[in-house]
Amino acid sequence: MVTHTMTNRTILTETHGRVGLIRLNRPAQLNALNDELMDALGAALLAFDGNADVGAILVTGSDKAFAAGADIAVMADWTYMDVYQGGFITRNWETIRQVRKPVIAAVAGYAMGGGCELALACDIIVAAESAKFALPEIKLAMLPGAGGTQRLPRAVGKAKAMDMCLSARVLSAQEADRYGLVSRVVPDAELQNTALKLATQIAGYSLPALMAIKESVNRAHESSLSEGILFERRELHARFASSDAHEGMQAFLGKRQPVFQHR
Numbered sequence: 722m723v724t725h726t727m728t729n730r731t732i733l734t735e736t737h738g739r740v741g742l743i744r745l746n747r748p749a750q751l752n753a754l755n756d757e758l759m760d761a762l763g764a765a766l767l768a769f770d771g772n773a774d775v776g777a778i779l780v781t782g783s784d785k786a787f788a789a790g791a792d793i794a795v796m797a798d799w800t801y802m803d804v805y806q807g808g809f810i811t812r813n814w815e816t817i818r819q820v821r822k823p824v825i826a827a828v829a830g831y832a833m834g835g836g837c838e839l840a841l842a843c844d845i846i847v848a849a850e851s852a853k854f855a856l857p858e859i860k861l862a863m864l865p866g867a868g869g870t871q872r873l874p875r876a877v878g879k880a881k882a883m884d885m886c887l888s889a890r891v892l893s894a895q896e897a898d899r900y901g902l903v904s905r906v907v908p909d910a911e912l913q914n915t916a917l918k919l920a921t922q923i924a925g926y927s928l929p930a931l932m933a934i935k936e937s938v939n940r941a942h943e944s945s946l947s948e949g950i951l952f953e954r955r956e957l958h959a960r961f962a963s964s965d966a967h968e969g970m971q972a973f974l975g976k977r978q979p980v981f982q983h984r
């Protein structure tokens with residue numbers, strides 16, 4: 722069942738069972754990301770993250786664009802002091818980093834600049850065949866400044882990241898799949914269903930286990946191997962304090978489906 726919970730100009734939100742869906746909604750600007758949209762997106766992400774009835778979050782755009790980047794029309798007249806003192810990017814683009822539940826991006830069409838960086842900040846990217854990924858900021862004499870120069874090399878390696886950042890190369894969905902930027906590619910007509918099915922599957926698992934896995938995988942990018950392994954081991958030990966983990970193992974042994982309480 723679909724429940725519509727919030728609508729404003731720049732995003733639409735719905736819940737589908739335990740999945741919170743956020744749709745970027747500036748069609749006339751190909752979902753270019755302005756402050757109003759990023760404020761609304763951040764608020765919606767935090768609201769779903771704090772909602773005990775939501776286990777996973779899906780972020781998507783339109784058939785034509787996930788998001789065509791930061792809003793160039795808005796940025797064109799900004800000065801250094803505007804962005805420095807206003808905390809551009811830091812102030813409202815990084816809210817997604819606070820989200821502890823799994824976030825899935827469903828991308829069709831353009832994921833350019835900040836749109837590509839937003840997808841990179843999600844945990845899983847499901848791409849439609851029409852998806853196009855690029856960091857074309859160099860064409861504006863800018864640089865990818867919402868994590869692009871850091872998350873892209875971690876996702877695809879230095880060679881591909883340098884190529885994309887320095888030449889503005891556009892990756893097709895198939896290339897993005899091959900290089901490890903996305904986790905699966907599906908026909909456009911199947912994108913929403915596939916992503917929702919995936920989010921529903923994930924949201925059906927034990928929430929604290931999902932949160933522990935997300936935190937642990939993210940640690941792989943933030944620490945040395947031995948520190949990461951130690952973190953993972955502690956997370957594993959902590960699973961034994963979870964009633965869901967005991968339920969999961971008992972259900973397996975009893976040859977029945979587990980009933981998780983998200984505890």
Ligand code: DAK
Pocket residue numbers: 749750751753754789790791792793794804809810831833834835836857858861863864865866867
């Ligand atoms: N911003 C504002 N409007 C945009 C836009 C954008 N990024 N992208 C598209 N639009 C608008 C177009 O202006 C057009 O508006 P109208 O002319 O109809 O009023 C409408 O959306 C439809 O676009 P097109 O007519 O261009 O559509 P096409 O299908 O022909 O082309 C396109 C689609 C995605 C290839 C093209 O629109 C395009 O190249 N867009 C720009 C893509 C881009 O360069 N994106 C990167 C933006 S820069 C920073 C941190 C981060 C960033 C910057 C600084 N600091 C820390 C300082 C991030 C920067 C970026 O993301």
